[in-house]
Amino acid sequence: MLYGQPHIACHECDALLATVAVPPGKKLVCPRCRCTLRKPARDPIDRGLALSLTSLTLMVPAFFMPIMTFNMLGLDTVDTMVKGVLHLFQAGFWWMALLVMFCSIVAPMLQNALVLLICLLVRAGRYGGLLVLLLKSQSRIGRWAMLEVYMLSILVAYIKMIDSGQVHMGVGMICFSGMMLSTTLNAVMFDTHPIWEKVGQTRGGLHENRPL
């Protein structure tokens, strides 16, 4: 029964399953541990390109424009994402500054840039070593992008300061919200399985659907 039939294995419980074609919009769930194994998207490459370009464009104002302004007794201060990190560096909290920078700025940027490059390489039909490297990096960086958490932090900080003075949301906040949405969508929807399949085919029939 096993041999001669294409198989995949669940990465969470190691169950061996016969490959079935999964149409876009449906998902394949492991029958043993209920882990989502395949979730193909419609037009993954076009969507990946659109969402990464959107995120990368919105990142510039989201990082540098004011997220919030605070006014107390006629004194004004402005908070931007980059300023927040620099401030921690200057105060000597370099380890915390690095972590905040990595999770809120560097990882989301890399995540989008990698998806963009992967999509461009796939479009150009170049399934070489560079694409393999980018695909591996992309799957590892995702968990470190924590924009949803940052969003909640902004809201908590806003509510916390509301009684102490006048707090206003800035333009940066609007750009940040948009950037967070497109980055998260991009991370959730981007499906690397078909790309890996193509990589395998160009490397001599090393694809998932081959009989064992």
Add this chain to the structure above:
Amino acid sequence: MKTARSEGLVLCLDCQLLVRQPRTGVGACPRCGSALHGRIRHSISHTWAFVVAAWVLLVPANLYPIMTVVYFGEGEPDTIVSGVIKLAEEGMIPIAIVVFIASVAVPMLKLLGIMLLLFTVHFKWSLSKTECTVLYRIIEVIGAWSMLDLFMISILVTLVDLGTVAQISAGPGATAFASVVVLTMFAAMSFDPRLLWDLQEEPND
């Protein structure tokens, strides 16, 4: 149930290709070149190391102040817990709950959860494997939310910088807490949930 292991196969965790287990030594995935291991290498000992280190650092993270708020020259340093209590006293109950969940409950529950999984594998406890896997998934997802406090400090430190009028500054507890967050994330990453299901495969082992 047939598993990749029982059929002598290895799943490449980078590209999900199913490869026949090499007879000797460590093979490389023919599709992406990554080293092939049946299970994540040294999963249990690495996870324990991260968990123990995280518990140790949780002590300074909670004893040292993470943030100091000064208005007109007055103000005291706050630890994680005293900050939550202060928020609750000021009547900001929902915010206090959010901060409590992110900074106190999540790191603790995460560490206890991983320890439960480690003990289950070690002592071959007959817990439901499905529920253990659900626990593992929750641990993976909630990890990032502990960063809430650190992001908030970075925002507040910049936002409230009015010299003698009002100033918020970070404290050494924040550095320790940042390390706890990173260590718990590494702990979750190094744990291999397939070890739980292996118990089911070899009940007499």
